[in-house]
Amino acid sequence: MSTDHLLVVEDLKTHFSTTAGVVRAVDGVSFTLERGKALGIVGESGSGKSVLSRSIMGLLPGNNVMRSGSVKLDGHELMGLSRSEMRSYWGQTMAMVFQDPMTSLNPVMKIGKQVGEGLRRTLGMSKQDSIETAERLLADVGIPEPARRLKEYPHQLSGGMRQRVTIATALSCGPSLLFADEPTTALDVTVQAQILDLLAAQQHDRNMSMILVTHDLGVVAGRTDEIAVMYAGQIVERAPTASLFANMKMPYTEALMKSIPKLTDKAHTRLDSVGGRPPNLISPPAGCRFAPRCPYASERCLSEQPPLVEAVETPGHYFRCWYPVGSQEYIQAVRRRESLAAAGGI
Amino acid sequence: MAVPAPEAGGRARRRFDLRLWLPTAWVALVAILAMTAPWLHSVPLIRLKPNAKTLGKAGQLPSMKFWLGTDQIGRDIFSRLVWGGRVALAVGVVAVVVAMVVGGTLGLVAGFYRGKVEVVLNTIVNTLLAFPALVLVLAIITFLGHNLWNIVTAIAIVGIPAFARIAYANTLAVSQREYVLAARSLGAKNKRILFREVLPNVILPLSAFALVVTAVAIVAEAGLAFLGLSIERPKPSWGSLIDDGRKLLVSKGVWHVSFIPIICMFLTVLSINLIGDRLRTLIDPREAKV
Numbered sequence: 001m002s003t004d005h006l007l008v009v010e011d012l013k014t015h016f017s018t019t020a021g022v023v024r025a026v027d028g029v030s031f032t033l034e035r036g037k038a039l040g041i042v043g044e045s046g047s048g049k050s051v052l053s054r055s056i057m058g059l060l061p062g063n064n065v066m067r068s069g070s071v072k073l074d075g076h077e078l079m080g081l082s083r084s085e086m087r088s089y090w091g092q093t094m095a096m097v098f099q100d101p102m103t104s105l106n107p108v109m110k111i112g113k114q115v116g117e118g119l120r121r122t123l124g125m126s127k128q129d130s131i132e133t134a135e136r137l138l139a140d141v142g143i144p145e146p147a148r149r150l151k152e153y154p155h156q157l158s159g160g161m162r163q164r165v166t167i168a169t170a171l172s173c174g175p176s177l178l179f180a181d182e183p184t185t186a187l188d189v190t191v192q193a194q195i196l197d198l199l200a201a202q203q204h205d206r207n208m209s210m211i212l213v214t215h216d217l218g219v220v221a222g223r224t225d226e227i228a229v230m231y232a233g234q235i236v237e238r239a240p241t242a243s244l245f246a247n248m249k250m251p252y253t254e255a256l257m258k259s260i261p262k263l264t265d266k267a268h269t270r271l272d273s274v275g276g277r278p279p280n281l282i283s284p285p286a287g288c289r290f291a292p293r294c295p296y297a298s299e300r301c302l303s304e305q306p307p308l309v310e311a312v313e314t315p316g317h318y319f320r321c322w323y324p325v326g327s328q329e330y331i332q333a334v335r336r337r338e339s340l341a342a343a344g345g346i
Numbered sequence: 347m348a349v350p351a352p353e354a355g356g357r358a359r360r361r362f363d364l365r366l367w368l369p370t371a372w373v374a375l376v377a378i379l380a381m382t383a384p385w386l387h388s389v390p391l392i393r394l395k396p397n398a399k400t401l402g403k404a405g406q407l408p409s410m411k412f413w414l415g416t417d418q419i420g421r422d423i424f425s426r427l428v429w430g431g432r433v434a435l436a437v438g439v440v441a442v443v444v445a446m447v448v449g450g451t452l453g454l455v456a457g458f459y460r461g462k463v464e465v466v467l468n469t470i471v472n473t474l475l476a477f478p479a480l481v482l483v484l485a486i487i488t489f490l491g492h493n494l495w496n497i498v499t500a501i502a503i504v505g506i507p508a509f510a511r512i513a514y515a516n517t518l519a520v521s522q523r524e525y526v527l528a529a530r531s532l533g534a535k536n537k538r539i540l541f542r543e544v545l546p547n548v549i550l551p552l553s554a555f556a557l558v559v560t561a562v563a564i565v566a567e568a569g570l571a572f573l574g575l576s577i578e579r580p581k582p583s584w585g586s587l588i589d590d591g592r593k594l595l596v597s598k599g600v601w602h603v604s605f606i607p608i609i610c611m612f613l614t615v616l617s618i619n620l621i622g623d624r625l626r627t628l629i630d631p632r633e634a635k636v
Contacts, residue, residue: 057531059527059530059531063461087533087535088533090530090531090532090533091531091532091533092533094531095532096528096531098524098528099524100524103523103524103525104524104527104528105525106525106529106542106543106546106547107547108546108547108550109542109543109546117529117532117534117542118532118533121533121538122532122533166528169528169532170528170531170532172532173532173533
């Protein structure tokens with residue numbers, strides 16, 4: 001393996017002990033991320049994608065969390081570090097942009113103070129320097145009249161502007177790895193693309209690595225180098241972006257893809273959705289975790305858990321499925337369903 | 347795409363609000379008179395008279411000489427009211443601030459650090475809460491003596507648990523907000539998060555509640571004084587003025603000696619509550635800021 005791996009995650013598990021039992025929110029996730037590259041983590045609500053990013057950062061609260069595995073950042077093992085040891089990584093090496101800019105900015109603190117806080121405390125800048133740097137940061141993230149905005153409170157800004165402020169804050173200490181946890185979910189559709197483009201541009205300009213967490217495959221499509229699809233606490237498919245879209249192996253990814261509305265669809269076309277619900281993470285299904293919802297599942301899928309394997313024809317493309325999309329068995333399953341449908345069974 | 351920001355101070359330039367300014371004016375008047383009482387005897391127009399001396403016939407109605415009349419032994423009611431206001435002010439401000447600072451700190455620390463600290467502090471607060479307030483106050487005053495600062499101390503101690511509870515509940519909620527996590531993800535230490543992120547958001551509801559407690563504290567002191575349990579007579583307190591006037595009302599049917607302090611106290615307490623209500627709707631981030 002080349003040495004330019006900024007982040008190496010191996011068999012990361014994050015379990016929560018609750019009164020109902022142990023919730024396996026992240027269950028054996030491994031991946032690597034190169035410096036300056038972007039990884040998209042995609043999955044529906046409750047798939048563990050947000051917990052994964054917070055677990056890597058070591059930001060999970062409480063004493064009911066059990067973490068195991070290995071997280072190496074720039075060669076340094078982060079697992080088992082104390083809070084105060086982790087603090088030296090927060091802000092300067094790793095930073096996070098949160099989902100909802102309405103709640104991720106302190107309502108009673110001026111923008112300038114919030115953006116400048118990290119600069120002053122973590123980087124030890126003087127007040128004057130921090131104001132100037134904060135102004136430049138706001139300009140970098142495309143906020144007009146940054147000098148005036150510094151003196152304003154969050155409620156005086158629109159949602160898109162606020163998210164730009166949180167991005168500026170996250171970038172303030174020059175992290176080499178940025179987590180963006182559903183950064184556009186709380187925003188207007190018209191603003192979403194702007195924010196995503198801003199993140200991609202900043203990531204490129206700063207040669208920063210980025211992990212973009214989202215439930216929307218469309219969001220990560222043009223903006224990440226690699227995509228990992230998560231389901232029930234596990235990575236079920238991971239591939240370079242182009243390879244994933246050209247040649248998806250996992251029926252779950254396919255289902256996510258189908259649930260994106262297409263411009264070419266006729267008006268009032270019924271939106272495809274993934275039937276059923278995500279599995280209970282306290283006692284996940286014995287076989288493939290997606291099997292109960294998978295239209296192509298067979299006996300084996302329900303009893304035996306498939307491993308994450310590399311595709312033969314496209315190296316670097318991993319998936320967790322016995323009968324991947326396009327395989328002989330998959331085609332048979334599709335035919336079976338079609339004939340059932342024709343017989344009026346469905 | 348940016349929403350035009352409301353002009354700075356736009357909220358302050360709203361319509362002149364009588365429901366806020368009238369009570370504020372009354373409270374300010376009472377507070378200024380009470381604070382400046384020792385010097386008022388030399389101020390022209392006011393010429394405050396000694397409050398503990400018999401100056402004329404008992405039970406006189408208000409006149410140019412005695413603005414609010416005289417009491418059962420011929421003392422000037424206005425000057426006794428002003429001096430009594432000092433007691434109300436001390437109880438309403440000092441006791442409440444002490445209770446807010448102590449109780450607020452307990453609640454903040456318990457809600458922020460959780461764990462063992464939380465258990466210990468909550469046990470203290472619950473114990474205090476379970477103890478009958480009146481008995482506690484009487485015990486403290488009987489034990490330490492009937493002077494102003496002991497009464498302030500007693501009322502402050504009784505007020506602590508309520509502030510602790512409110513601070514605790516708000517801290518629990520605020521600590522869960524994403525901006526706290528965001529600050530932490532930027533490398534902020536606990537102490538800084540507590541003071542910079544949590545405290546400013548907890549202090550708003552706490553201050554709104556403090557105004558309610560101020561009104562309650564003034565009434566509580568007056569109640570103690572009415573029962574003869576506050577500062578020693580002849581030093582005036584609104585409660586003891588009402589009590590003095592009550593005797594005159596029963597024996598001679600003279601009403602103004604008791605009603606003037608009653609009205610004064612009623613207006614003060616009402617004003618404080620009205621201010622509290624208005625401020626709450628103005629400052630409450632849930633209503634004012636989206």
